[in-house]
Structures are given as C-alpha cells and as structure tokens.
Amino acid sequence: MSWTQAPVVGFDTETTGVDVGEDRIVTAAVVRREGRSTSVTTWLVDPGVPIPPDATAVHGITSEHARRxxxxxxxxxxxxxxxxxxxxxxxxxxVAFNASFDLSLLDAELRRHGLASLGERLGRDVRVVLDPLVLDRHLDRAREGARRLGTLCDHYAVRPVGALHTADVDVAATIGVLDALARAFPAIGTMALDDLHDLQVDAHRAWAQGYNARPPEPGRExxxxxxxxxxxxARPLAA
Incomplete structure (x- = not known):
C-alpha cells in the first residue's frame, strides 16, 4: 500500500518569532489522519516571555491571553x-510545512525545559518527515514566485478550512498540499518512506547551498x- 493511503500525523506551531534558539512555542497542533478519520489535538502555551506585537499580528495571541x-x-x-x-x-x-523550523524549535524548547528530545525518545534519528515545502522546491524547481503555505494552497487548489496562521488550520492545509503534490507528481507516492525522507535531506541541502551562494538583495539582511x-x-539557547 502506498504511504498516501496510510496514516499521517501533521504538526505545526505558532511562536514568539523565527529564531529557533531564542523564540518559544505559543500554540501547537497535532493532527492524525487515517482514511476519513481525523483527530486534532491543540495546545495554547504560556511561553514565559512576552509575545512581540509582530508575532501577535500573525497568530492573534497576546501575552495577556497566553498568561491567562x-x-x-x-x-x-x-x-x-x-x-x-x-x-x-x-x-x-x-507532515510539517518548513519542518526544520517547527521541529528544531520544538527540540530547542525541550532542551530548555530539561526534557528528552525527539531523537532521544526514539533512540535514533528523527524520521520519517514529509515536508511539502521541500518537496515542492525539488519537484517544481522552475516555477518562480513565493512558496509560502498560502501560495502553495493557491497553486495546488487547496482550500484551507479557516484562517491560516492558526496551527490546526495550517496543519490541515499542509496535509492537503502534500496530497496534491502526490497527485501532481505520482512518482513520490510510490516511493518507500525512508527513500522519500532521504530524497528530502538531499533536496534541502542542494537548495540551501544554492540559496547561500546567491548574493543578497540590496538593502535586505x-x-x-x-x-x-x-x-x-543545535545552537546555544537563550535563557
């Protein structure tokens, strides 16, 4: 049976910012889909630090709301x-969109609070992960334009059920984009999951090397x- 017909578990976070060594999880969602059955678990977390206004503008959670x-x-x-x-x-x-952000931030948070990392819990490398961002970059390299979750939803005709930048909505949309990728590029649906994971490791490395080799846009850090x-x-953690 193809992995496209088997259970998958989606994961997403909303955070205080985009630095995986410094920022904190504010909300998270885990969505398990098996056939037509879906279970959703969500968390609202008091991150222990102020939530910057820029982050609140994205996900709508204020410091006061998180504390309360x-x-x-x-x-x-x-x-x-x-x-x-x-x-x-x-x-x-x-399944996670831009998985290296959410999983790395989660691992940093686990270390910060003295908890076992995902790898320590598994006793091995963290795998198998499916990342529609990495797959889309690899499979449709010639396409120009942004590759945010919203733009991929538009490109693959995935209609989110609710507003993006809400963790559970983003997870459902991410799984929808993954399904659409498997239909658009059927070869990935026939791959063994371990092989598909390894393909993404190599694809991300190639993309990152190319990205780092390009000169930055003038005036932009x-x-x-x-x-x-x-x-x-792993990098040193902020206190």
Missing amino acids: HGRPPGPALEEIAGELADALSHGEPV RRTADLSWPLRR
Whole structure:
C-alpha cells in the first residue's frame, strides 16, 4: 500500500518569532489522519516571555491571553513531543510545512525545559518527515514566485478550512498540499518512506547551498540557510 493511503500525523506551531534558539512555542497542533478519520489535538502555551506585537499580528495571541489561558511550557511540550515520538515510532510520518523550523524549535524548547528530545525518545534519528515545502522546491524547481503555505494552497487548489496562521488550520492545509503534490507528481507516492525522507535531506541541502551562494538583495539582511534537515544543527539557547 502506498504511504498516501496510510496514516499521517501533521504538526505545526505558532511562536514568539523565527529564531529557533531564542523564540518559544505559543500554540501547537497535532493532527492524525487515517482514511476519513481525523483527530486534532491543540495546545495554547504560556511561553514565559512576552509575545512581540509582530508575532501577535500573525497568530492573534497576546501575552495577556497566553498568561491567562495558556498551559505551562513543560507539561505541554512533554505531551507534544510524546505525540510525535509515538507516531514516528509506529512508522507514521510526521507532515510539517518548513519542518526544520517547527521541529528544531520544538527540540530547542525541550532542551530548555530539561526534557528528552525527539531523537532521544526514539533512540535514533528523527524520521520519517514529509515536508511539502521541500518537496515542492525539488519537484517544481522552475516555477518562480513565493512558496509560502498560502501560495502553495493557491497553486495546488487547496482550500484551507479557516484562517491560516492558526496551527490546526495550517496543519490541515499542509496535509492537503502534500496530497496534491502526490497527485501532481505520482512518482513520490510510490516511493518507500525512508527513500522519500532521504530524497528530502538531499533536496534541502542542494537548495540551501544554492540559496547561500546567491548574493543578497540590496538593502535586505538575509539569514544563512542551514544545510541540515529535518533538524537544524543545535545552537546555544537563550535563557
């Protein structure tokens, strides 16, 4: 049976920012889909630091709301990591858009709170991960334009059920884009999951090397793309 017919577990976070060594998880969603059955688990977390206004403008969660209604990070992170490790240990791939951000931020948060990383829970490398961003970049390299989740939804005619930048909505949209990619590029649906994971490792590295070799746009600061996927190299954590 093709992996496209088997269970998958989607994962997404909304955060205080985009630095995986400094920023914190504010909301998270894990969505398990098996056939026509879908289960959704969400978390609202008090990150323990102020949520910048720019981040609130994206996901709508204020510091006051998170402090009043959010859970302490430790127990929430333990549950999130437990759900993902359980899926991976049972051979269910984790689906995440720009997976190296969400998974690396989760791993940093686990280290910050003295909790076992995903790799430590599994006793091996974190795999199999399916990332529609990495796959789209690799499979349709000639297409120009942005490759944000919203633009991929438009390109592949995926209609999100709700507003993007809400973790559970983003997960459902990400799984929808993955389904559309498998229809548009049927060869990936016939690949073994381990082979598809390895393809993404190589595809991301090739993309990152090309990105880093390009001169930056005038007047714009650009971060160096990490060559590792699906987890970036661990960096020192902010307190």
